[in-house]
Amino acid sequence: MADFQAILDEEFEVLESIFPDELEKLGPTQVRIRVEPEEEVTGHPLCAALVVSYPPTYPDVIPDLALEETDVGELRDGEADAVVAQLNGVAEESLGMAMTFTLATAAREALSALIVARQVREKEEDDARTRAYEEAEAAKTKGTPVTRESYEKWRTAFLAELAARRTKDEEERVRSLPAKEREEVKRKIARPSGRQLFETSKVSATSDEALYEDGEAVDMSKYTREERDRARWGSEDEGRVKLDESDSE
Incomplete structure (x- = not known):
């Protein structure tokens, strides 16, 4: 000891x-x-x-x-x-x-x-937090891959939304106009467009192609435009002759 x-x-x-x-x-x-x-x-x-x-x-x-x-x-x-x-x-x-x-x-x-x-250890923890943050931010911006179907779906919805917004803006613009100008706008809207007139003229042009000859329908699509015009003018001349004869009696 x-x-x-x-x-x-x-x-x-x-x-x-x-x-x-x-x-x-x-x-x-x-x-x-x-x-x-x-x-x-x-x-x-x-x-x-x-x-x-x-x-x-x-x-x-x-x-x-x-x-x-x-x-x-x-x-x-x-x-x-x-x-x-x-x-x-x-x-x-x-x-x-x-x-x-x-x-x-x-x-x-x-x-x-x-x-x-x-x-x-602290650096590893900081790096892990940084990676987690960057991955979370990347996930926010990555989004969904675009396919043809998803693009068409988005485009249809976008155009519909755009048209609705334009219609709403136009309605608000019209409501803000004086009464006289509002009526003028309404008349312009009701007036047929050039396309509508064109479509109407096409219907009118083809409506007389089915003429009747001796009580039977004649398919004028078999004839040229010149032949159809001569036939139409001949019918009109015949009608005028009959009218003159009736007047002379």
């Missing part, structure tokens, strides 16, 4: 010279050392306390280690256990000799690696 305490006292004396402000003796066999990452990282402040409890058979056995939070930064879930596991591995390699300084140095390195891991 005397040799164990002498070994500890000698180690504590060395530790106090190395960590004058960081070391705190909690008892004859327990110390707390404040450790910080090797390099400060902006946006990731972190400081922890390494608590070392020495068993009577130290340094031939690994001391009990714990990592506690301080007033700077927070240890996230599982981080303290991960650091302690690394330190236990370092202690295993240092059995048989004073190892507290080595453990404190390893703790600083572990905190630095922990912050790097945080940065990598």
Whole structure:
């Protein structure tokens, strides 16, 4: 026991010279050392306390280690256990000799690696959020592939909507006119269009092609236009002769 305490006292004396402000003796066999990452990282402040409890058979056995939070930064879930596991591995390699300084140095390195891991994880999360946002925006603008059927359906609906809107606009325009101008517009609308007149003339032109000869219908489509005109003029001359004879009687 005397040799164990002498070994500890000698180690504590060395530790106090190395960590004058960081070391705190909690008892004859327990110390707390404040450790910080090797390099400060902006946006990731972190400081922890390494608590070392020495068993009577130290340094031939690994001391009990714990990592506690301080007033700077927070240890996230599982981080303290991960650091302690690394330190236990370092202690295993240092059995048989004073190892507290080595453990404190390893703790600083572990905190630095922990912050790097945080940065990598945060970047991955940011990238995942960015991809999700970009995919969502792309889905909004991608729409449905256009086919001939979908285009025709859209075109029919669009033209119908356009015609309805024009009709509505025209009705509103007419309603805003003075009464006299409204009547004039109505007359123009009721007046047959050139196309309607053309269609009517076609019907009239073909209506006399079925003439009657001796009480039977004659298909005038078999004759040329000149022959049909001569036949029509002959009928008119015959009618005038009969009229003159009746007048002379």
